[in-house]
Amino acid sequence: MIRVVTEATAVRTNEGFGSGWRVVARKEFADHLLSGRFLVLTAVLAVAAAGAVFAASGGIRSVAVDATGVPALFLKLFTVTTDPVPFPLVVFIGFLAPLLGIMFGFDAISGERSQGTLPRLLAQPIHRDEVILGKFVGGLAVVALMLTALTVFVSGIGIFRLGLFPEPTEVVRLLVWLLVAIIYVGFWQALATLTSILVPRAATSAMIAVGFWLVLTLFGSFIFRAAASVLANPDDQVASIRAELLLSRLSPYTLYSETSTVLLDPTERATGLLTAQQVDRAIVSNLSLPQSLSVVWPQVVGLLALTAALFAVAYVAFMRQEVRA
Amino acid sequence: MAHVKAGAATTVVTHHLTKDYGEARVVDNLELKLKAGEIFGLLGPNGAGKTTTILMLLGLIEPTAGSIEVLGLDPSRHPLTVKRRVGYLPDAVGFYDGMTGWENLSFTAQLNRLGNGDVRINELLDEVGLAEARDQKAGTYSRGMKQRLGIADALLKDPDILILDEPTTAIDPEGVAEILTMIRRLAEERGVTVLLSSHLLHQVQAVCDRVAIFVRGKVVAQGAPAELASRGGGPEEVEFNTSSTDDKVRSALGQAGFVKKLEPARIRGNYVARIDRGSTNKLVSALVNGGVQLDGIRRTSDDLDEVYRRYFHMDDQGRD
Ligand SMILES: Nc1ncnc2c1ncn2[C@@H]1O[C@H](COP(=O)(O)OP(=O)(O)OP(=O)(O)O)[C@@H](O)[C@H]1O
Ligand SMILES: [Mg+2]
Numbered sequence: 001m002i003r004v005v006t007e008a009t010a011v012r013t014n015e016g017f018g019s020g021w022r023v024v025a026r027k028e029f030a031d032h033l034l035s036g037r038f039l040v041l042t043a044v045l046a047v048a049a050a051g052a053v054f055a056a057s058g059g060i061r062s063v064a065v066d067a068t069g070v071p072a073l074f075l076k077l078f079t080v081t082t083d084p085v086p087f088p089l090v091v092f093i094g095f096l097a098p099l100l101g102i103m104f105g106f107d108a109i110s111g112e113r114s115q116g117t118l119p120r121l122l123a124q125p126i127h128r129d130e131v132i133l134g135k136f137v138g139g140l141a142v143v144a145l146m147l148t149a150l151t152v153f154v155s156g157i158g159i160f161r162l163g164l165f166p167e168p169t170e171v172v173r174l175l176v177w178l179l180v181a182i183i184y185v186g187f188w189q190a191l192a193t194l195t196s197i198l199v200p201r202a203a204t205s206a207m208i209a210v211g212f213w214l215v216l217t218l219f220g221s222f223i224f225r226a227a228a229s230v231l232a233n234p235d236d237q238v239a240s241i242r243a244e245l246l247l248s249r250l251s252p253y254t255l256y257s258e259t260s261t262v263l264l265d266p267t268e269r270a271t272g273l274l275t276a277q278q279v280d281r282a283i284v285s286n287l288s289l290p291q292s293l294s295v296v297w298p299q300v301v302g303l304l305a306l307t308a309a310l311f312a313v314a315y316v317a318f319m320r321q322e323v324r325a
Numbered sequence: 326m327a328h329v330k331a332g333a334a335t336t337v338v339t340h341h342l343t344k345d346y347g348e349a350r351v352v353d354n355l356e357l358k359l360k361a362g363e364i365f366g367l368l369g370p371n372g373a374g375k376t377t378t379i380l381m382l383l384g385l386i387e388p389t390a391g392s393i394e395v396l397g398l399d400p401s402r403h404p405l406t407v408k409r410r411v412g413y414l415p416d417a418v419g420f421y422d423g424m425t426g427w428e429n430l431s432f433t434a435q436l437n438r439l440g441n442g443d444v445r446i447n448e449l450l451d452e453v454g455l456a457e458a459r460d461q462k463a464g465t466y467s468r469g470m471k472q473r474l475g476i477a478d479a480l481l482k483d484p485d486i487l488i489l490d491e492p493t494t495a496i497d498p499e500g501v502a503e504i505l506t507m508i509r510r511l512a513e514e515r516g517v518t519v520l521l522s523s524h525l526l527h528q529v530q531a532v533c534d535r536v537a538i539f540v541r542g543k544v545v546a547q548g549a550p551a552e553l554a555s556r557g558g559g560p561e562e563v564e565f566n567t568s569s570t571d572d573k574v575r576s577a578l579g580q581a582g583f584v585k586k587l588e589p590a591r592i593r594g595n596y597v598a599r600i601d602r603g604s605t606n607k608l609v610s611a612l613v614n615g616g617v618q619l620d621g622i623r624r625t626s627d628d629l630d631e632v633y634r635r636y637f638h639m640d641d642q643g644r645d
Contacts, residue, residue, distance in 0.1 A: 115422060
């Protein structure tokens with residue numbers, strides 16, 4: 001029997017507008033943490049991290065035997081590898097981390113559509129942009145959590161098993177690198193969010209985003225070389241390499257790789273092409289933290305800009321879309 | 326005791342409201358005026374433009390032309406204030422499958438910044454008959470259960486206006502009666518203004534104070550159900566039951582000009598007659614005078630039904 005609640009038990013608190021995105025983000029965060037994909041991705045990351053640390057520790061031992069006073073020995077945990085493992089951890093992250101972004105974004109909007117929750121959600125007193133912002137932030141928060149846990153895990157092994165202690169500057173380098181890695185994943189999450197808006201079927205959306213990832217990370221260098229050879233005079237080697245470099249910096253993968261190389265290895269003096277003259281004049285010494293930061297600054301800004309631009313495209317696409325498309 | 330919450334005497338007003346999708350005009354110069362506390366039915370066949378109209382009232386679709394006022398505000402310019410005070414049940418309402426019914430409502434409560442929403446959620450779940458299923462995942466709910474949850478969801482914010490898009494489609498007959506009773510009570514006790522859309526006239530006519538019959542983007546008739554019916558004037562339909570022979574029935578009614586059509590009904594001995602409005606009496610005397618053994622008679626077409634059919638029929642012809 002239906003009975004009407006005659007007493008208004010609902011009390012309206014906080015009349016201020018504009019924090020609905022936090023509610024959305026919180027829900028999204030909780031959803032992801034309980035999801036199967038979170039478990040799978042955590043397992044993949046854990047295996048990758050364990051393998052990389054194992055390989056790196058072998059490398060570090062041999063370095064440490066050779067010479068004490070190797071700069072930033074601790075960071076080598078992230079940048080060095082030895083045989084059977086093909087890549088150091090930073091490179092692994094460069095390959096794998098996009099998957100995190102894609103997995104937490106590919107059905108952001110299409111999922112709402114297929115469950116029929118979008119009209120109901122948009123009829124609540126929140127702005128439409130808060131929906132997409134909340135979803136993005138919620139997903140990226142999970143990514144940040146995972147990458148941070150990974151970094152802590154690897155550092156912990158370095159400290160407790162190998163007896164390596166990070167210098168304060170190494171900690172800062174690591175934190176900046178972590179931030180850059182999160183922004184890098186943010187790019188892929190923005191891409192996946194965009195495909196989730198444009199493509200109604202989640203599986204298709206995921207395929208498109210994953211396709212992009214494969215092409216850019218596996219074949220990116222071929223594509224940029226081919227494009228450069230079209231653009232630059234092939235006889236002028238320097239010019240065509242410059243063109244290739246310039247083009248490749250449109251790729252978030254390149255930006256991430258360059259940034260992490262310089263940040264995590266103080267002996268890296270620059271990114272990209274050095275002419276013989278520049279190398280001649282360069283004084284051989286390690287870069288201080290501020291120096292490293294100033295070298296990668298343009299890359300970081302570029303990565304941030306790419307991510308923001310892609311998110312803006314997704315945002316506009318969502319704002320223009322029909323509620324029941 | 327009815328009390329009006331919204332201050333304004335009219336709560337939803339549209340003026341020349343029009344929506345085009347490309348060449349197609351889906352809503353055509355719609356004029357609506359909902360009075361506070363009334364239940365208004367937007368009735369029309371599939372594709373009439375009901376959902377489009379509702380989404381425009383919520384500010385979720387931009388009108389091509391015309392103006393809207395909801396509680397005195399333009400929903401596309403003050404979307405949050407409007408959405409804070411309007412409860413909405415979408416057609417084919419959906420919930421997050423992985424969350425329980427209770428959690429789904431809790432999410433809505435948070436989006437509306439409702440303090441002590443928990444108490445209210447339990448009350449509402451009780452009210453719509455989902456108390457037992459509150460901790461069950463919404464993905465396991467039947468369509469009717471989802472619809473009930475949707476009604477609870479729309480009521481959560483204690484709205485001034487309730488917009489229900491096809492609130493009864495997936496619900497069993499008993500549930501329909503319950504829900505309509507509840508809607509009626511909300512309007513009477515709390516002065517909530519209700520706009521509901523449906524293509525099932527029979528279900529909603531009893532509960533609506535006024536209805537608009539909406540066909541292909543246009544309102545073809547509007548008013549209280551009784552008022553609309555009296556405007557009808559067309560033939561009505563009665564079904565009678567006799568043990569006399571077919572010949573006898575036909576000869577008794579052969580001369581009667583008010584009988585437009587006579588045919589046997591599906592049940593043996595039953596006939597359906599289309600007669601001029603108000604001539605039931607004449608039909609009975611013609612049958613009795615003709616020596617027909619009349620066992621029973623009842624009107625089968627509702628008056629409003631007739632109106633509705635007429636307009637819908639008009640629409641069918643338009644499509645041919
Ligand atoms: N995004 C769109 N683009 C083009 N046409 C659309 C779009 N959305 C709806 N329509 C058209 O608008 C018309 C009205 O649709 P609407 O959903 O408002 O009808 P309705 O009265 O709610 O029907 P139903 O009873 O089936 O729910 C339909 O003919 C539909 O094809
Ligand atoms: Mg509809």
